Amino acid sequence: MGWRKMLAAGAVIVAMVATGCGGDDGGNGGDTGDGGGSGVTVTAADFSFDPTELSVSSGDTVTVTNDGAASHTFTIEEHEDAVDEEVAPGDTADVTIDVPAGEYEFYCEFHPDQMTGTLTVS
Template sequence: MPLLRRRPHRPSGCRAALAASFLCLAALTGCSDGGGGSSGDTTPSASPSSPAAGGTRITIKDFAFGPADLTVRPGAKVTVVNEDSTAHDVTATGAKAFKTGTIGPGRTATFTAPAKSGNYDYLCTIHPSMKGALTVR
């Protein structure tokens, strides 16, 4: 007589509930827009531009800009991602060529690099010890 293998008993609604849970999770993660800054020349961005598309990224983490020194093309889109638990901003010093406004924890903001080549120092005006440099060429 052949041995019959029994499948574990699962309530009939278990698969449906599991599928519904995954769909809800997918819907919730799809609704996240990434946020944005709140200043005049800042354009909120749902997803960062890729360097190949003429854009790049600055990440704020542990009260530091990463990378602290960045080189971009004139007019490039720069996305700033705040991974800290407090608000920050990115503000050019001197010529005031760009400014993100306040970026809340876990939020992003995008600014356009100056059209004129040169070196542009920037800082977080909320935490002035945070400094970086943007080179446009």
């Protein structure tokens, strides 16, 4: 009968609500899904960025997570004044990309030989 299905559906909804985003232990859990188009996420580790190619719109946010044991920065070459964020180990920082459209090299100021990438701003 219909009521059994309704009960089952209700139980599923309750379970989903109870679970919520609990599996995401703190951090910046709001960006799951990647569908918003309002920003991208990059992870800085010892000693590389992942991914090394980013693409955002001007004014968007890049969320930088430091998974390493050393401090790293997210810095855009030629625009160090606008985009230069130091991220301590275990921390996450939202970096607003306030530069004109173009293709830029980004890098870590502390490890510029190892930690580099390409940021495309549209």
